[in-house]
Amino acid sequence: MxxxxxxxxxxxxxxxxxxxxxxxxxxxxxxxxxxxxxxxxxxxxxxxxxxxxxxxxxxxxxxxxxxxxxxxxxxxxxxEVQVDSSPYGTARVGGGPVDHAEVVSARKAHPDETCRQLADRLGCSTSTIKRHLRQEREGRGGGAVVTMERPxxxxxxxxxxxxxxxxxx
Incomplete structure (x- = not known):
């Protein structure tokens, strides 16, 4: 690995x-x-x-x-897969859930930082940062789990x- x-x-x-x-x-x-x-x-x-x-x-x-x-x-x-933003949703690396607005605010406050730097700043994974920024770009601002039949x-x-x-x- x-x-x-x-x-x-x-x-x-x-x-x-x-x-x-x-x-x-x-x-x-x-x-x-x-x-x-x-x-x-x-x-x-x-x-x-x-x-x-x-x-x-x-x-x-x-x-x-x-x-x-x-x-x-x-x-x-x-x-369609969306991530549950509740504390009991999808497990992630870090100290707990990161609020969507917090990620968006951090990006606005530090526009030149990489996703890795923002993740370090907020104590979460780069994947979490990218997911929240992608949701913001797509106008989804967080989201709930969608229940569908799994393939x-x-x-x-x-x-x-x-x-x-x-x-x-």
Whole structure:
């Protein structure tokens, strides 16, 4: 396991190819390929992928997928995953729930800080920061758990197999 690999800011916030230099793009592609290979060889990949797609809305690179790929898989599966913001909702790293307004206020107060710096400032994970900022961009400002029929592991693995990146290692 190499948590520092998956916590690299470039994997947490992938660049748009048209917005970066060729060197930065190559760095991103190399780091993603390395993380993908390591993830693909993990004994708990299937369970990790299922949890990341069906149970918990996480940010960054996880289970050989990006956030965009997991959103694509959810659309394909006809599910929506939102995180319960109650103290008894989805477990997270840190000292307790982080208020959505607190994350948005911290971003406004410190616009030049990275997600990792904001997470350190608020005592939570980078994934939590990214989730709240994404919800704010999408106009969802937090949210409740949506109850839907869960897809099977086979359904999730089939959706993964339909991703272009699942065939590139």
């Amino acid at each position: 190499a948590p520092e690999m998956y916590q690299d800011e470039i994997l947490l916030s992938p660049p748009s190819r048209r917005d970066v230099t060729p060197e930065v793009w190559r760095d991103y592609v190399t780091k993603r390929a390395t993380a993908h290979r390591r993830c693909a060889g993990c004994a708990v990949l299937d369970a990790c992928l299922y949890r990341a797609v069906v149970e918990v809305d996480v940010s960054g690179f996880l289970a050989c997928t990006s956030e965009a790929e997991r959103r694509r898989m959810r659309r394909d599966l006809g599910i 099977s592991m086979t359904d999730v693995l089939d959706a993964f197999d339909r991703l272009d990146t699942s065939r590139r290692v």
